[in-house]
Amino acid sequence: MNDALCVGVCMIDWDSGVCLGCGRTADEIDGVPVAPVTRPAPAKVPLPANVAENVGEGLQ
Template sequence: MNDALCVGVCMIDWDSGVCLGCGRTAEEIEGVPAAPPLPAAPQPALLPPNVVALVGEGTE
């Protein structure tokens, strides 16, 4: 556990889920690793301009 961020005021704001003293979540304070961020949704491939001119954007 990294106590370097601790300022001695341990009070969890349950609306936001973070400590009012150090700004960490209860899981971070307890040393439970946070879940990795979810990958961004893949973006649809853009059609080349010559194909768009023939068939449109393809949103229909």
Template sequence: MIDWDSGVCLGCGRTPEEIDGVPVPEVQPAPQPAAPPLPDNVAVQIGEGSE
């Protein structure tokens, strides 16, 4: 939170210009695990790759 009287952040002591110059890391979505293969008896009945 910026103290506009002093011009610095109350938490870190930086100015708004210093804070604006700090890059914000990009959040990467977590990778989704691959679906396990179908059991052989099911794959024979419906075919592999079916949803």
């Protein structure tokens, strides 16, 4: 939560859901956690056959 936005006047406009003092929503003020961004793991690319013959596939 960014308390630097707070101006000490918490008045929620329940029609818009936004604080009239700082412009944040009630969830932002309360610090409701936001799901972290997840990134897929990079795809494993097999070694070319001629390389795998000489050095092996390695640890998987």
